[in-house]
Amino acid sequence: MDRTVSIFQLKMEDRTSFILLSSLLLLTCGTSGQDNAGCVRPILDAKIELATNQTHFSPGVPITLSCKQGYTPVSGPRRIVCTVDGTWTNTRYMCIPKRCPYPDPPAHGELYYEDTVYLSTINYTCDEGYTLNGSSTAVCQANATWSTPAPECKAVSCGLAPIPQFGLIIYDKTVRGGKTYFGTGGTYRCLPPYALFGNPRAECTISGTWTRTPECRVVTCPPPDNIEKGYMSNEDRRDFDFMETVKYGCNDNYALDGNMEIVCQQDGNWSEMPSCKASCPVEIQRAKIEYNGEKILISDLKIKVILHKEIISVYCKDTVRNCTYPIPTQCIDGVLKLPECFEELSEFEYNLNSTSHPSEIQQC
Known part of the structure; x- marks a missing residue:
């Protein structure tokens, strides 16, 4: 009869130690149907191979074990022998996979x-x-x-950025040797009087190319007009180049509303023009007011006029709580509206000690 001997497989799962794989053999021995007893070819672990293709072995015949390609032997013995009782001698021969050197990551x-x-x-x-x-x-x-x-x-390298005609680029950092790398950026500018059309920012992209290059084109603006109640710094009746400027001012008792300077823009139009707004007479005879962050008597206001958008504050009285509170009012193009709650002092009250003025009474 056939008899089966099982030899167990051992395994240690540790990256720093051997992985012990079973080389233990499952050997099937017995009679071969012939008169003489012998052993049949042993069934081996998949990593072990025999040096012969023979299927039946006589007692006393040895077999040499070896590891398949990519595996290395551990323990032994390397040779087993067919015994007279039809079994193979014991072995602890095992094959473990070979190990390659631990790799290092590449720079970047x-x-x-x-x-x-x-x-x-x-x-x-x-x-x-x-x-x-x-x-x-x-x-x-x-x-x-x-x-x-x-x-x-x-x-990834891009080379130098392409330069538009009549333009230049200012890199974000120093560029040497005619090479730039991914992430390098810069800003395009055009030489006067040319205007830039396109994205002023440039960047070396992941594909090794620069972003789209803008163009530099000539731009002019027509002669600007003067403003009512004002004057301008340049009255030449000519076309003005891109980024040229003209300044404005206002006549006496008028204030400039807007920027004092206009600029010829990329679209060939001037930036928004200012206007001259009228100042406001302060029609208060007897009171203490707030002006430019200070409390002053109205008589101390040298010229009883404030300019457009200037603010003064007058004081109103809460008779129930016996306290006062300031109300701001702003000059808007010649109009200064005083709050209804404001009451001028009598001449006697005004000339009296100023500590009794509403501005000096406890604030609400």
Whole structure:
């Protein structure tokens, strides 16, 4: 009869230690149907191989064990012998996978792997702005070496940025040797009187090319008009170039509303023109007011006029609570509206000690 001997498989899962794989044999021995007893070919662990294709063995015949490609032997003995009772002698012969050297990540890149034993795989990637020069994968071979050397991660370069006619570029950082790299940026400008059309910002992209280059075109504006109640710094009746400016001012008792300077814009039009607004007479005879952050008697206001958009504050009285509160009012193009609650002092009250004025009474 056939008899089966099971030899157990051992395994240690530790990256820093041997992975002990079973080389224990499942041997089937017995009669071969012939008169003489012997052994049948042993059933081996998948990692172990025999040096012969023979299927039946006589007592006393030895077999030499070896490891398949990519595996290395551990323990022993390496040879088993067919015994007279039809069994094979015992062995602890085991084969473990060979291990490749631990890989280092490429500069400016990363690698991913689960193990470094035979048939393990490494995957390489590069950081943004770098391209892989070499193979992106490597496999641990039977001779314990990686199938390909580690690749390099090379920076993406763009060369110098293209310059538009009549323009220039100012790089964000110093550029040397005629080379620029991914992420390098700059700002385009046009030489006067040319105007820039397109994106003024430039950047070396991940594809190794620069973003679209803008154009520099001639732009002019027609002669500007003067403003009512005012004057201008340049009355030449000519076309003005892009970015040229003209300044405005107002006649006495008028204030400029808007920017004092207009500029010839990219679309061939002037920026918004200012206007001259009338000042406001302060028709108060007897009171203390707030003006430019100070409390003053109205008689101390040298010219009883404030300019457009200037503000004064007058004081109203809360007779119920016996307290006062300031109310601001603003000059708008010659009109200064006083609040209804405001009451001028009598001549006697005004000339009396100023500490009794509403502005000096406890504030509400």
